[in-house]
């Protein structure tokens with residue numbers, strides 16, 4: 696029996712089959728979860744539909760997370776299919792491209808700062824607020840994706856590092872607020888992975904290569920490895936884990952310097 700047998704989980708943030716959310720959906724499907732999906736716009740609908748089909752699901756709803764009406768509508772749709780929701784995976788982030796390169800302050804604007812906070816941090820709380828009645832008292836779990844750039848300065852990550860710091864604080868405040876409703880809230884801090892979002896970060900290829908050299912395991916992480924940990928965190932095996940930022944990065948976060956060449 697899979698560790699997510701009987702669980703109903705909403706996946707938010709698939710853009711392609713290389714998306715971290717796609718790796719998570721596959722792992723959760725394998726572990727027996729029933730899944731539903733959102734897509735940001737009609738351009739992405741057919742791609743998400745294909746992945747949903749592979750996961751045995753036909754429950755799909757549009758959701759641009761900047762739009763409260765769309766968020767409300769997603770849970771109305773889910774409510775008509777399911778009697779409750781046991782998990783939500785939030786795998787969404789955005790900052791304007793020109794903010795993800797060069798000097799942090801030179802490229803920073805008020806609008807860019809607000810938008811990155813709105814899409815990358817606030818939206819996690821917005822989904823939780825809307826889903827709370829459907830998730831209450833059923834050992835449910837929320838999960839988001841973050842990156843080490845929230846804690847340490849990474850070249851070109853800039854305003855997204857600030858948004859991820861906000862997202863991680865969000866995880867702790869949400870965990871404290873939702874614990875009494877028997878809802879857990881956690882994040883996975885993934886090592887760098889080549890995806891559409893990541894390709895918007897300046898010199899991302901170089902970052903991947905540095906990460907490979909620096910990681911104790913001497914390789915980069917895969918979406919399958921992130922998916923496995925996500926499945927565990929949303930399962931009852933993790934019933935006492937909440938408010939946690941779990942690193943799935945082959946150990947890069949423990950390093951103080953790149954290993955010296957012999």
Ligand code: NAP
Pocket residue numbers: 708709710711713714715716734735736739758759760761785786787788789814840841842843884885886887888889890891892893
């Ligand atoms: P991805 O495949 O490009 O996924 C990012 C998703 O966010 C896309 O589906 C994107 O849709 C969606 N999104 C952006 N704005 C949205 C909005 N307003 N409403 C709804 N959805 C929106 O990239 P990914 O790397 O898998 O990213 C998933 C999460 O993992 C992000 O939070 C990212 O920061 C985090 N993460 C990534 C890495 C990495 O190295 N890749 C490492 C650590 C953490 P569109 O494509 O339509 O914009």
